[in-house]
Amino acid sequence: MDSPAALAAENTRLTAAIGQLKFRDPALARRLAETIGRVTAEIGRSPVSVMHVCGSHEQAIARFGLRATFPKDLNVIMGPGCPVCITDMPEVDEGVALARQGLVVASYGDMLKVPGTRRSLADAQAEGARVEVVYSAAQAVELARRLPREQVVFFATGFETTAVATAAVLIADPPENFSVLSAHKYIPPVMEIVAEMPETRVEGFLAAGHAATITGWGIFEGFVERHGIPVVVAGFEPLDILAGLARLVELVRDRTPRIVNMFPRCVTKRGNLRAQEQLWRVFRPLGGRWRGIAHVPNGNLRLREEWAHRDARRRFPIDLTLLWDEEPAALAQECICGDIMSGIASPSDCSLFGKECVPDTPVGACMVSSEGTCKIWHQYGGLPDLRGAL
């Protein structure tokens, strides 16, 4: 490994990786997959279940077909990591009500088709309500600037990483006609809930690398101590995920519950303090319902008192009873999104998956969002796991 040729080759590889910031070396991936297989076999139990809580992790796993390389005794489950999917019906109803009351509602594109009790935002739009798709909170503010005579409400969905952006635009003092309907969620509390659910046999967690960039990995120390379950923070490149899982199964094998950071280029122990300060200056955690999971203490982020003037819930009366004119559609009762999001069922367990429930005609939230388990599985042929298929 010390010869000039080897060093030069190493240099080239490093330069290439640095130049691309992409960790996509197939040979390295194969070796990591072998490690995962070997260590899982050493654990000796079957199945070994680990959970990740991030739609983007599931997307990367599905897109690169990583499950085809996992040993069959290893279950990598997606938990409630899709911010759109866990936005509950009454929250969608609030957005729909405001739109029908004549306000301009700005929303991330993914939220448009998420079913409310009777209507989605897309339905309201089709009926003439002003619903605009934005790609960032900053764009929503831009919209308010362009429409000075309208009230523009930003339907703010997403986890803490996205909430930081909402906080930043509020702190930057947007125009008077801009307000926020916060449906933001906070992930760490739901990990506690899932860890305590009797049905789940989760032995390890893969934590989302980008959320941890903001919060730091230190916040998981308490969780690991309380539940005796190891947590590994992982990035989103295929090598990041494979290395993260390899480390996680090692911790499971050795019965050493600790928090390990496998994403050091982005995650530190304390995280981004500047972002955290802004986040908690604007938001406070509150218990609330997550779709399918029921009550999550401290799981919702709401605007603090000092920001009441920017809180759409306080600026406008929202009459939800106007929306509840009929029973929810019968199909919705067969929807098992809740179980899927808790990781105790998978899309293939659902009788509606791929038939009545497809991206064009979604029944449940999991089929709507680009981070929903059902949408992702459907996009990749309904069969994310080709082990034994060839």
Added chain:
Amino acid sequence: MRALIEEIFVRDLPPLSVPGRGLEAMDDGAALWLGDRWLVVTTDSHVVQPIFFPGGDIGRLAVSGTVNDLAVMGATEVLGLTCAVVLEEGFPREELERIQASVRGACREASAPIVTGDTKVMGKGEIDGIVLTTAGVALTDRVVPDSGLAPGDRILVTGRIGEHGMAILSARHGLRLEGELLSDVAPINGLIRAALAAGGESVSAMKDPTRGGLASALHEMAGKSGVGILLDELAVPVSPAVRAASELVGVDPLVIANEGKAVIGVRPEAAERVLAALRSHPLGREAAVVGVCLAERPGNVILDTGFGRRLLAEPEGELLPRIC
């Protein structure tokens, strides 16, 4: 769209008066047996938006699309093209002249004369700008269907994919790109001629991957041939500009339209020969072997990502409206 076509257009068809492959085959063109050779016929309408895009325009597209449909049926010597134009009243004369110049240029490249046509004008607002409809006829001794793949056959693509669709998308989204994103629109009958000269009967199937991209074309070929296809993602040639734009916009290059490429199925013993012939042609320098046909999982396309494997799902819906 496919369902619409099957339910409305491809039903209760009157029988052909000569042996042949007609509408029910839903191939790139129709083939009619004349007694000693095949007459291949195809038609297309063009509604691309914007009319002028990086790398080409509706005129070049109209000619290339039809010439290429004939070529991937095995008919590379075009007897003649028709061109019907429907214009919106007030359509700028200068733009019409530019389009006509493109049409003439593409015809010269393909050695394909326009032999007849038609022109209509509709009132302002009754049609969006311009619609071009072309038809083409050619003769060939052998028709290469899109359904002739067998297990073991190699899948080749004639060059980098995703260029036409991404050029349109990036123009529409105003993406600032380092390195240009140009449509690949071009007539490739000369290129296909070279491949057929090298491979002959060993060329088992061909298709041009337009709407729905390589993914759609492979699904159709796999389904009609009754084989599975294993596609090596890392072997599929994609330019850095297309890759960058597709990551940003969140669309897979595999499902993006191409207008100057072909997918070719070749018996294993002839694959190297055909590849060499493609690469010696100016339009085929980036040709590559990207996959192999399997007996297992007929109709499915399996993607080997280099890190694992997954099913390449058939693209659904109109991913990019008015792409061609």
Added chain:
Amino acid sequence: MCLGVPGRVISVREGFALVDFWGVSREVCLDIVDEPVAPGDYILNHVGFAIRRIPPEDIGETLALYETLLAESPNGDLMAADVRGEIAGTGDRDG
């Protein structure tokens, strides 16, 4: 929505950076990132905001991380355990 995309800073002006993402350039807001950002730096972008400046030396470290994982012997020895501890600690940037 979870996903952040890394890119390279081309230029900076009052609170915004022009960033190159493998050939496509976009403007990114610097209101949240906790370090000063200069042309040539790498940042992680999330919904139009830079959430992290990625130190170049950490990229090489990532590769080393993978290699170390693979080099560990199946039975686990004391030295390997030390390396593991060191890696968990290297994330700390409290200085």
